[in-house]
Amino acid sequence: MKLYSTNHQVPEVNLKEAVFKGLPDDNGLYMPENIPTLPASFFENIDTLSFQDIAFEVCKALIGDEVPEKEIRSIVDDVLTFDAPVVKVENNIYVLELFHGPTLAFKDFGARFMARLMSYFLQKEKKDIMILVATSGDTGSAVAQGFLDKAGIKVTILYPSKKVSDLQEKQLTTLGKNITALEVLGTFDDCQRMVKQAFLDKEITSKINLSSANSINISRLIPQSFYYFYAYAQAKKLGKKVVFSVPSGNFGNICAGLIAKKMGLPIDMFVASTNANDIMPKYINTGVFEAKPSVATISNAMDVGNPSNYPRVIELYGKDINALRKDVVGKAYTDEETAAAVKSVYKATGYVMDPHGAVGYLGLKEYFEESGKDATGIFLATAHPAKFIEVVNDIIEKDVEIPAQLKELINKKQESIVIENDFEKLKSFLLTAL
Ligand SMILES: Cc1ncc(COP(=O)(O)O)c(C=O)c1O
Numbered sequence: 565m566k567l568y569s570t571n572h573q574v575p576e577v578n579l580k581e582a583v584f585k586g587l588p589d590d591n592g593l594y595m596p597e598n599i600p601t602l603p604a605s606f607f608e609n610i611d612t613l614s615f616q617d618i619a620f621e622v623c624k625a626l627i628g629d630e631v632p633e634k635e636i637r638s639i640v641d642d643v644l645t646f647d648a649p650v651v652k653v654e655n656n657i658y659v660l661e662l663f664h665g666p667t668l669a670f671k672d673f674g675a676r677f678m679a680r681l682m683s684y685f686l687q688k689e690k691k692d693i694m695i696l697v698a699t700s701g702d703t704g705s706a707v708a709q710g711f712l713d714k715a716g717i718k719v720t721i722l723y724p725s726k727k728v729s730d731l732q733e734k735q736l737t738t739l740g741k742n743i744t745a746l747e748v749l750g751t752f753d754d755c756q757r758m759v760k761q762a763f764l765d766k767e768i769t770s771k772i773n774l775s776s777a778n779s780i781n782i783s784r785l786i787p788q789s790f791y792y793f794y795a796y797a798q799a800k801k802l803g804k805k806v807v808f809s810v811p812s813g814n815f816g817n818i819c820a821g822l823i824a825k826k827m828g829l830p831i832d833m834f835v836a837s838t839n840a841n842d843i844m845p846k847y848i849n850t851g852v853f854e855a856k857p858s859v860a861t862i863s864n865a866m867d868v869g870n871p872s873n874y875p876r877v878i879e880l881y882g883k884d885i886n887a888l889r890k891d892v893v894g895k896a897y898t899d900e901e902t903a904a905a906v907k908s909v910y911k912a913t914g915y916v917m918d919p920h921g922a923v924g925y926l927g928l929k930e931y932f933e934e935s936g937k938d939a940t941g942i943f944l945a946t947a948h949p950a951k952f953i954e955v956v957n958d959i960i961e962k963d964v965e966i967p968a969q970l971k972e973l974i975n976k977k978q979e980s981i982v983i984e985n986d987f988e989k990l991k992s993f994l995l996t997a998l
């Protein structure tokens with residue numbers, strides 16, 4: 565796989581370089597030079613294949629020139645040890661549950677794949693790596709779990725103080741070992757900015773082999789495309805066109821879906837659904853991209869004011885907004901609308917949505933209402949509702965069952981290092997953590 569930078573100021577790299585480097589030196593994002601189309605026969609038989617078989621075919625088409633087939637098979641089988649079922653919620657409305665992994669969020673797919681792929685590349689080369697990751701709640705814990713105890717790898721997580729849920733914070737701060745959590749006195753955007761700055765700082769990069777585990781790293785996006793194919797395979801028997809609604813923040817998840825579409829997956833439309841941090845819906849609707857400070861919402865993991873995958877999304881459409889609009893509509897919702905959706909769906913069906921999934925549900929409903937389409941609508945449930953019990957229990961007036969992997973964290977001791985919202989503080993931490 566050859567990858568270029570969206571800023572076009574640095575030479576192309578192969579997959580291995582892109583994975584370890586994370587961010588190109590010109591501050592762009594790595595993009596595959598060629599996105600292969602899968603053969604028609606694959607889509608004809610897709611509903612007869614397992615999740616692992618589908619992922620294997622997709623992955624082989626993307627990275628098979630650099631990673632041997634046998635290795636891809638073993639990576640995919642190791643990563644996909646849990647399901648991603650499509651479940652009916654209402655007439656024409658289905659949910660793709662992406663929260664059955666170890667940290668109960670869709671990030672488990674990306675983080676586990678990245679950890680496995682890096683280990684494969686590192687077998688041939690001995691070097692120590694520092695993974696730097698900014699999180700608004702879910703990426704950090706998935707990455708920490710994915711890299712826990714991996715020899716030669718240290719993980720530093722930056723999370724915004726008091727802006728993640730209590731259980732998310734437990735997940736970030738209780739692992740210890742090779743994982744360090746930095747509690748930043750700022751927003752997620754501040755954490756993301758500091759991480760990006762570290763990749764461009766020559767003193768840091770000359771002393772530390774830094775790598776990113778955010779969706780700026782291409783190896784996060786590849787596995788995030790697998791479940792779009794698998795969801796389509798599950799929905800194929802319904803015989804209708806398929807629309808996906810993706811609750812979005814940094815736009816890595818939807819970007820992976822758009823890559824799946826480029827590979828030939830017949831998706832009729834994507835709905836990019838956000839909370840009040842509506843930078844991308846505004847961009848899609850007006851053509852103006854204006855990053856702004858994020859605001860706190862009940863779908864906290866989507867509180868992003870400068871969506872990092874914007875350059876990739878526009879690159880996929882040759883920077884032609886009208887071409888993008890043919891595939892993607894943008895919708896945004898307030899906390900009141902989100903809470904009302906959680907409540908009404910629970911009352912009508914018994915299904916408990918988390919606030920992020922609820923934003924996706926709202927986007928799908930609105931799109932169907934305005935388009936009048938008779939299609940299979942699938943919204944992505946990106947996290948388990950128990951990760952946000954303080955919000956969800958209040959809305960549905962009932963206690964959500966807490967899965968065992970969260971329950972066991974409740975009494976664990978949290979450990980984090982508080983740092984100011986100042987890049988120099990991160991830099992001195994990194995240089996002393998060597
Ligand atoms: C639960 C949840 N939903 C949605 C999102 C948004 O996904 P993305 O940043 O890929 O748009 C995130 C964070 O990434 C998340 O943790």
Ligand SMILES: N[C@@H](CCOP(=O)(O)O)C(=O)O
Binds near residue numbers: 779814872
């Ligand atoms: N919502 C994310 C923010 C980071 O997103 P990423 O997909 O770009 O790594 C989170 O939960 O941390």
